[in-house]
Structures are given as structure tokens and as C-alpha cells.
Amino acid sequence: MxxxxxxxxxxxxxxxxxxxxxxxxxxxxxxxxxxxxxxxxxxxxxxxxxxxxxxxxxxxxxxxxxxxxxxxxxxxxxxxxxxxxxxxxTGKAKRERAKLSKEGRLDEYRDHTCPYCDATILLTGYAESPEIHCEYCDGVISPRVAAEDAKAVKVCQNCHLYDQPRKFQTFFFYFFVVFYSFGWQTKFVCNSCAKREARIMLLKNLIFVLGVPYALWQMMRVRRARVVPIESYAGLEEANAAAHRRQIDAAARLYDTVAARNGGSAIASYNKGIALLSAERFEEASSAFEEAILDCSNFSHAATMLVACMLRLERDPKDNPILAEFLRKNESKDQLTQMQ
Known part of the structure; x- marks a missing residue:
């Protein structure tokens, strides 16, 4: 290329x-x-x-x-x-196989090829689970969910909830007598965050007028946009919208409905945990992140958030048996230790 x-x-x-x-x-x-x-x-x-x-x-x-x-x-x-x-x-997998072979543990080697980005996902040391997280494209592979549906769900760059983020551009123009400046930024955000970004952009540009037409156009575009619902994750966007409105109990119930419909869902449980964490309901958030890891044993996002919850609850993450899969792996252990 x-x-x-x-x-x-x-x-x-x-x-x-x-x-x-x-x-x-x-x-x-x-x-x-x-x-x-x-x-x-x-x-x-x-x-x-x-x-x-x-x-x-x-x-x-x-x-x-x-x-x-x-x-x-x-x-x-x-x-x-x-x-x-x-x-x-591929290189990481080769190094892992060589390491295990040298230690006489080659039979423990496990991997999976991501159907979305073709990366090799290492699963050695993780418990078998219904779903698999790809650390490279951030997709969650699930036999319970249609491949196209799973591929469409990604993390919003603003709220960090799994949704259907889309491209959104902000533009600001400032001038002070002899000095002027302008700037723009491209983000991939969910529908709720796009609406909030559009409102903020309009308010900031009102002061100097010149950026208002673009801000109004973006606001109209966002409000008229219709997100195509994903059948496998029907109700996820509604749950996220409730979480944005700080209706945490309603959001939690909707996330549970999405998970139950799919026979379990790491994405729904993870989003539920993020919503509860935003309300500082750390005990309930911990349970949600644990559910996400049980559905997807290598889900590093959920493990990181679970560590954060346990630290806020003044508990040692090493005492949590569900985190054992991560703490036993040197690389993940280093990442979790850095958080502490």
C-alpha cells in the first residue's frame, strides 16, 4: 500500500x-x-x-x-x-507460541481471528466465554449477534458508551479587532453526544456570528438524522439516551432487557456499568462489569473499569476472582497496576 x-x-x-x-x-x-x-x-x-x-x-x-x-x-x-x-x-502470536513452546506449555495456546479486522486475538490464559473482544478494532465478537450488527457497534469518543458513533465536525471562529482564529475537529460520537456537541458549537459561535451558519447546519443535520436500529441490539440507543438524561434506573433496566434478549451481552453490561459509575453507584457498577467479563473473558475495558470501582470502594482488585484472568497475565497486570 x-x-x-x-x-x-x-x-x-x-x-x-x-x-x-x-x-x-x-x-x-x-x-x-x-x-x-x-x-x-x-x-x-x-x-x-x-x-x-x-x-x-x-x-x-x-x-x-x-x-x-x-x-x-x-x-x-x-x-x-x-x-x-x-x-x-501475527508477530505477537508468534512470540507467544515461541514462549509457550520454550516453557513446554504449547498446548495452552489459544487464539481467534477477528472477522472484522483480520487481527489475531490471543486468548491464552483466559477462560472460555461466549464472546470475544478484539483489542485492535474494539469489536465484540458474539455468536449471539449477527456479524453486521456487531460490526456497527463501537465506542463513542465522548461518553465511552457502545453505540453507533458517526462522524461529526465542529467549527469555531474567533476574532478580536486585529486578531482572528478558527479551528475545527472531527469526532466519531453517538447521536446523544452529537446533539450536545451541536448545541455547544452554536452557543460558542453566537459571540462572533461567522461560525453560526455552519453550526446551524450541523444542528439541523443532527436533529434530522435517523439512526437505523440494530436488530440484535434493539433498545441499546434508548438505554444510552436514558443514561445521558441521568435516568440511571431506567437505563439499567433497558440494558438488562438488551442483555436478556441476547442471552447475555458484554456490551449491554459494560454500558450499564458506565451509567452506574457516572452516578457513583460503585457496588452496582462493579457487578455490571463482572457480568461483562463473564460474557467476554478478555474484555479489557470492563476489567479496567472494575479495577476503578474496586479502588473507589477501597478494596484490593487482586482479591476479586473475576479479575484473576487479567492479573495472571503480565501485560494486563502491568496495565492494571498503572491505574492504581
Missing amino acids: KFPYEQFDRQGNPKSLSTRKGELTEEGLFLKKLEIPPESFIYASHHAKRVVLVYSEDHDPEKEPEFLILAIHKADPVEFTNLYNRMAS
Whole structure:
């Protein structure tokens, strides 16, 4: 895959004034003055046209990984990210197999190929569960849910609830006599968050007028938008809307209905936990996150939130048997320890 690109630093400032040419192949990533072999790939994520690439030369856990922020052109960022992650996950799986083979535990190796992004999901050390979480595309794979329905449900960048996020652009214009400024931002947010973003954008632009037409157009677009309901997750958007209105008990009941209809749902239980957590109902939120992990044993989002709840309840996360699958794994243990 060949592509023109611009490189940015961690503050979002461009590192050069012109675009350069790069290429991503099975042999690695080739940029100007930088070549990264696929064995060094760790993870990639994308936001609009920008991609964030994480890599490490020797995968030493004691060293901080390297980061690259690129804006790629004339190439699909989703396809780029999936290709990078597919190679990263393949390399990780090979290292895991080699490690287990050396320890004489190769029979414990388990993995699953994500049907949405083709990444290899490592399941070694996790209990078998009905659903599987892909750490690369953030999808939840479930035999209870139609593949197209599961693929459509993602995390909203604002409220962090699973929903059907869509692209939303904000625009602001400011001027003070001889000084003026403008800015825009692209987000992928749920319908409830899009409505709130549109209201905020209109209010901020009212002061200087020039940004008002765009803000009004976005508000009309959001209000007229009709989200196509997902059959397998019917009621999820309604539950999320109730959570946004702070009607926590109503939202919890709706989430339970979604989960019961599917014979269990990590996504519905996770959203329920987030709603309860926002109301500081930590005990109930803990139970919801535990349900999510029981339905999806490698669901790292739920595990992280469960740790947060237990810390707020002044309990040791290591005493929770449901978190044992994560605490037994060095990588996950490091992540959970950092939260503490």
C-alpha cells in the first residue's frame, strides 16, 4: 500500500512543510529516513485521516514504545490500520507460541481471528466465554449477534458508551479587532453526544456570528438524522439516551432487557456499568462489569473499569476472582497496576 503522508509530533504540530511518500507492505513500513520491520509493530489506531502507530524494536517491557502520528492521503486509513494491526498481531502470536513452546506449555495456546479486522486475538490464559473482544478494532465478537450488527457497534469518543458513533465536525471562529482564529475537529460520537456537541458549537459561535451558519447546519443535520436500529441490539440507543438524561434506573433496566434478549451481552453490561459509575453507584457498577467479563473473558475495558470501582470502594482488585484472568497475565497486570 503506497500513500503520501505528513508526520506530526505528539502536540499535533507538523514535522515538515510538504508531504512525503510512504509504503506499507508485508515486509514492513517504509517512510523517509525510517524503516520499521513488521516484527516491531505493536498497535495502530486511526482517527479521520490520521493514524497513530506504536512500535518497539525489541519489545522490551522495560522500555517505552515508539510512536508515530501520520496523516495519510490517497489511502483508506481503516484499511491501513487493519493491515498494520494484522501484522502486529501475527508477530505477537508468534512470540507467544515461541514462549509457550520454550516453557513446554504449547498446548495452552489459544487464539481467534477477528472477522472484522483480520487481527489475531490471543486468548491464552483466559477462560472460555461466549464472546470475544478484539483489542485492535474494539469489536465484540458474539455468536449471539449477527456479524453486521456487531460490526456497527463501537465506542463513542465522548461518553465511552457502545453505540453507533458517526462522524461529526465542529467549527469555531474567533476574532478580536486585529486578531482572528478558527479551528475545527472531527469526532466519531453517538447521536446523544452529537446533539450536545451541536448545541455547544452554536452557543460558542453566537459571540462572533461567522461560525453560526455552519453550526446551524450541523444542528439541523443532527436533529434530522435517523439512526437505523440494530436488530440484535434493539433498545441499546434508548438505554444510552436514558443514561445521558441521568435516568440511571431506567437505563439499567433497558440494558438488562438488551442483555436478556441476547442471552447475555458484554456490551449491554459494560454500558450499564458506565451509567452506574457516572452516578457513583460503585457496588452496582462493579457487578455490571463482572457480568461483562463473564460474557467476554478478555474484555479489557470492563476489567479496567472494575479495577476503578474496586479502588473507589477501597478494596484490593487482586482479591476479586473475576479479575484473576487479567492479573495472571503480565501485560494486563502491568496495565492494571498503572491505574492504581
